[in-house]
Amino acid sequence: MRYTLHPLGDDAVLVELGKEISKETHQKVQSLTAFLEKYPPEWMIEYIPAYTTVTIFYNPFKAYQLSNGQLPFNFVCSLIKPLIEEMTENNMPEPEIVEIPVCYGGEFGPDLDFVAEHNGITPEEVIEIHSSGSYLVYMIGFAPGFPFIGGMSEQIAAPRRDTPRLKIPERTVGIAGMQTGIYPIETPGGWQLIGRTPVKLFRPTDDSPTLLKAGDQIKFKPISLEEYHHWEETEQ
Template sequence: MLSFQPLGDTGVRIGMGDEIRPDINRRIRSYCNALEKNEIHGVSEWVPAYCSVTVYYRPHLIGYDELCRRLEALAERVEETSEADSRVWVLPVAYGGECGPDLEDVASRNGLSASEVIRIHSRSLYRVYMMGFVPGFPYLGGMSDSIAAPRLSNPRPRIPAGSVGIAGSQTGVYPLETPGGWRLIGRTPVRLYDPDRERPMLLQAGDSIRFQPVDSEEYREIRERLNRGEYTIRHQSNGEIQS
């Protein structure tokens, strides 16, 4: 059951549930695919979120009521997206030390060792529910509550690109150097956002991530290979790991 509400005078929010769940995420992805395949005159773009899709439109081309009618009718033509259509990216991560200055703190808060935090964090499959506050930032679901930790009371003014952090029961990756208050446990050399790539953002909503622990030497080697254009990020699709 869809719900519609205006978002300013150029947007409509389509609610698809009130919980962060994989089945709702699949429904949102399927609906976005339908928007892609069935152009609605006057619609300029759409933005998927945890439990909703926001559709932006040009009110001089289509009115709010007419748009809602067409968006509701579109729901009847949605083809369900399967999990096989989702990509699983494998991101190498150097945990702790300079790359993860808050790893020991996260471990201490949860009565764990640093190696246990790494094991728990890297064994999960994380779903990209939506893309956030800077280009390429993935909001992930699937982290174990056993390694949850609150945001820093005083955010850092500069966080290196690629930093992997924890905030509450969420984990995420900073694609750019920005301020931030998440507790940093590691860093990946993979660029989640690169304006010079044909497709600047590596990830998209509906993808999944696995974090693969690497040591500091492997991290430097991968970073150098990336800089030379010799490293291809692995991803898994339909059960196969691809390079």
């Protein structure tokens, strides 16, 4: 398996597992994070997966104590290399399939008409295409629980807004380029907004504070405004 190791500050190693965003590279990222989750080294503090990399934060004092005088970075790298060589795709957990209900258009999706016009189709066709796809969560970032989701059809791709909005309501579904995503909290943003889900993505009081994680498969399900409000009440 090809990979490169880079220092990140004085307490982290950036493991680069590919140069391009792809399912193959994502599988390598998932394999490594699954291995670290199952067999966490005593010097490791945490790991952060991204599109093509995994950042491993370590305790430099612990690493130095265990290394018999080596530099912490060199010591950690010497242990990461055989770890990567040992891991296989068999380490990958089974992907979890998560259904996300979405009320499209109206006040929840003010840019739905723009996305349709930009692609020369109707708003109803945008909804049908968006909700019929099978998506992969590549990474969580930007805001707590924000999923960067790949696999969207180029038939509904749309550019970011020229001027970002200062406030986007939590749980709003958007499109930017070939990606779709969901704003888990109220935040500024420049994505084209097409709908909203009644399901909370950021749950800070739960054991797992985010509904989604890297590796999850997403299915969007269109729901009516009435269904949205009923669902939202059950989420309270």
